[in-house]
Amino acid sequence: MSNLPSERAVGKVSKVRFAPSVGYEDTTLLFASGTWDEEEENAISLWKAEQKPPPLHRILNAYDTKVVGEVKQPGDINDLCFLSTNYLVTASSRGTIDAYKLVEQIESLNEQETSDGTDLSTEKIIELEKISSQTLHNWPITTADNYYISATGLAIEPDNNEDLEIASVGEDGKLVFSRITDTMTEIIDADTGIINGLVWPTSHEIVIATSGGRLKKYDRRNPRTAVAVAKTEGKGLDRLTCLAVNPNKKMQLASGSANGVVSIWDSRNLVEPLNKFEPHKLSVWDIIFHPNRPETVLSCSEDASIAILDLSKTSYLRDRDEIPRLPKNSNCAPLNSLDYHPSAKLLVSGSDDAKLFFDKLNDDS
Amino acid sequence: MATQTIDTGHEDLIHDVAYDFYGKRLATCSSDQRIKVWEYNVKTNIWETVDTWKAHDCSILKVTWAHPEFGQVLASCSFDRSVRIWEEQENEPRNSGRRFVLRARIQDSLKYIQDIEFAPNVLGLKLAACAADGIVRIYEFIEVNDLESYTCIEEFEINPGNLTKEVEGHSCISWCPSRFNTAMMVIGCGKEAKIFRQDGQNKWQAYEVLPGHEDTVHDVSWAPTMGRLVSYQLIATASKDQHVRIYKITSDRIRYHAELLCSFRDHNVEVWRVEWNVTGTILSSSGDDGKVRLWKASHNGEWKCMSVLSYDRQSESSEI
């Protein structure tokens, strides 16, 4: 593990997500970050991380990161998903699901002096063009027009290459299916409370995580009622804050909670968590399965650390200090999101200090 | 952020302006018998009306918000001798005149009510109202969902023995906002300001007098406590004698002591209002000279004027 230099983001980072990789030659990575709490000035930024040329990169393991595109959005970016390398979708605290098209532009900058003398340099920037925006989450009883209900989570229909369907959940307790291309939506009253996360592991199976500590599974073909409901009750009225699915083992789910508890579930038998760990003392904000290491879950939390959980070790239940975590001595701000690029082995995380942190996580260490 | 102006549209002079707990809403009341509630729209940076309605049959003298733990509740008092409690209805559209519904009409007093203030939320939903005849009443609303069922739990005179005479000039109240002390209030009664609290039999009595006032006390304000174990409290008063005074209240487990910390005559005319900021570190005062003065204690504990805001009457503009 090595700690790479951090980057300054344009605001408090709420979500980071890598774009799906094209090919195996991942020397240039594309990822997006979204901000929150910036009062009308939130932004979605697109970053390129370029691996430094051969001799340097072996010595320093370093990347050159910079912003290549940015677009402003008034609401908090609560979730962010790449549909493909050219399209991304966001869920915002205004209750909207917005879709953007990534268009590469070549912008020529003014004459710049480089070491070779004056040079007309060009830069590739990516413009984010908003192609659709639908307000799918709201609460009709209030009449003010600046009253919003957050859309809290997004998932994309898997295994389908054309006209993808998007599922979103929100604080209104609804599960909504929509498409970018048209305005037809299917709205399901999934819960009377607040839903905080969802995953769409297989084409028919959708699972949501609620604030009241419930995991509910739905069948896409008949989504009106939940197929299975699981409960977890933690001390002090725990709330489930995020949900993730193991990309290699689609029935394995992990959830994070407001008390810092990570629970592991089997979606085929959704009754109770199979296992519970307590890697954090404060809210877990984002959670992912390590795509290359089996039985490993990474979670980031309000306590400013990232925990690397080995699910096969049950001793964690007793001793939180045994869990390896990414040191980050220099970071004291809550970490809201993390994502991992499997082939580049790069972990990126975003904090409330408007910073992005990078770590190289090898498969074995 | 630059200075903003709200053109309230009241048809007569404003009597009082009150912010809600989060500072995102403003209630204004006027001689035109109406209350207006405003809300700050972050998107447009403008204060927009939530509603306007005729609340009383005479000039409305004070408005005050209850703690948000009790919902969106507003109290108003008027020359018509009543205190009225209003609650916001979510299902009524904005600016319909029906958004705030009358929940209780308190008509106990024989003289008009000069000041009202809700007690700190730790004491429950309670309201103190002082009338022009020097009688203070404390009301309790036991069930927040049912504001109509209130009870008058206390009634006492500011100046016992002065029943028939109207209190000279003015009366005003301010609750002690601390949750670590017993319930206390500072009440300005005519030319004096005194601290009131409950005695051994739970009756409200006057205790310490804040010394030094030479004329009517127009306003009193008890600063938010920034000291857990009653190290000291601050009270500010505005007086007709042109002074802004700050008092330090200390206690030694037996009783409280009130001493005058400092006194300022900068306004040079009658001072009408004083109010503390949220941390009790800045005091604002305003008076007949059309100026607002801000007072702050420097790092060595000395209070002095840190800035002056002017309201220019002629051009109806304001500047620093």
Next chain:
Amino acid sequence: MYGIEQDTLGVAFNPTPTNIVTYYLARKYPKEQVEEEENEQPNGKIYINPLNSIESWQKSLYNDVHSLFIQTQKIASNELATNVGDAFQNSSLRSTLYQITRDYSSILEDHTKNLRKQDYDIKQIMEIFSTWEICRILFFSPRRKSTDLASDLVCWVNTFLPPSELTFEEEQQLETISQPQNEPLFRDRLINLVLRGDIRAKELLACCLTGDENDLSDRAIHSVLQTLNNKPQAKDYEEDQLNLQDKELQSLLDVILDIMRGSETAILDNCFSWAESLGCLLLHRLPTADYTELCIVLNKCLEGKSLKDEGDFQKAIIKFLFQEIDQGLILCLNVDLWLSAHLSDVFSKFAKIGTIPHPKTSSGVPFKDWLFAFRESCILDYGELLAGHSTLWSIAFDYFKYCPKYGIDYIQQLIVKIPMDTETKIHKILDICKRYDLREESKTICKIVARKFLREKRYTPSLFYFAKANDKIQIRLIAHQFLNNVIDTGELKFEKVIESLPLQEIADTSLNFLSQYCEFHHLLQERSFETAKNLLMNLIKSQASPKYFWPVLLLNTLPLLRQEGEKSKSVFTREDIFEILCILEEITSFHENNQEFEKSMRCIMKWHTRDNGYDEIDDKLKIVRLRLAHDSAKAFTAKRNPTSNDLL
């Protein structure tokens, strides 16, 4: 004028850390008491004046420095846990602190560069940066060589108070002059560069060369150039009386040599500002100055200069140079709040390990005590500024944490003032409460949020947060609302609300009652009559069962009694029947219970009609009595088999 008019100025303070002052024309007395005629149009305007503002570059700076500040606190507190006298411990702490001050510098440098690139006004950040650097040079750097102090200060002068840049025209002019030594612009420029020790002086002087090897002037110039090269050995240069024809050139060269020799008069005569004088004197005359000599030199530079028009920033720097740290810090308050907060923090850390000289403070208070109190008051003010910002509020609490005296009070007072519009924000604020163990504030926040959800009719989150606030009264009220809804409509609308809640955790009797009531209906649907009956009896006997709801429970016995007709199986035992009859008697006969009962019955009878598929009932629930009687008759006359409930 005011005073005789009916109006005065009223003021209100926005009760949040945004510290916004509002003022308006206000009436003094009620209109009804005033007899005079009013001629003017009343003014209904309100003015809203914010006292604080944070620019975007400041926001970016505050974010960047946040982690560094916390790191500083953690390091200082870890290592100071042991005795202050431990020399080894102190030296390692000291070097870490040195590094930290350098880190602060590089952040400030970074930001200055960015602002410059974007063409922003850099005045304020330059003032902050230069003040920081002066303190770093004077107090926060390890002293290795005797020349360090002077050279650092000279560097500082040249970086922050550099010679003004020449305009394009001036540059052109300089290039094309012949006989430049006669040109005042040239002379001034050259002398300035020499004073500063700037290498461009050589290039400029070289312009005076005619190129003629034999020219006396040229040779003189070359030797001066040589001297310039050999700095700092200038003092060793012999006083060679030059007697050149060109008097202008001679005077110029003389001045240059005087300066190089460190002649005080030459330097002071040719410098404009005190800072410039200081830098030049140190460079040419006192390269090994120590603190005392520094003060002497500084006094000389300030002689005759009036500081009246200087900004507080300059005054602060001067105070620091005189090592009057307390005066310097007080002046910093007027320069920038961020600066005074972080600077006094760093001073405190160094003072704790004893590396700051101990000057007397003007008030006679011991320096350390004064410094710690000052630091706390600055950090509290800075935190208050942050707390009022829509995004930076979360950082504020980290600053308050490190204020030992009043920090926790500020946290308590201000955490409840942060507006909450999304659940993420609510979570984060409650997390802060958890971190500092603020139970009362947590409860208040939960109540506020719960009440808001209740007004919006979002019952599940509302009950959840009332439960978190432990507000059993409010939960019971909502539960009553639901039960009344059943009485009014006969439907279990609240079912889904209850299902989504973690009831086991909440452990509230009213909610459990509701949940069990729903369960009862499920059991009925599943035709598990025995279990349903047991549950119903529990509900009837339960403490949580309100009297006005008993009619519904009694009516709920009917489906269980219905079985009577078909099979001779009674689900109810004798005890059950007795119990039910007692209850029925209680609510129908006693007067005080009567009213509630009648009210409920009126509502129930509206929907419990034959048209809706129910049995016809009357307001005394005779139907229940009848069915019970029928049932009990069977129960009394039948022999009971102890192993099963089948009756003959």
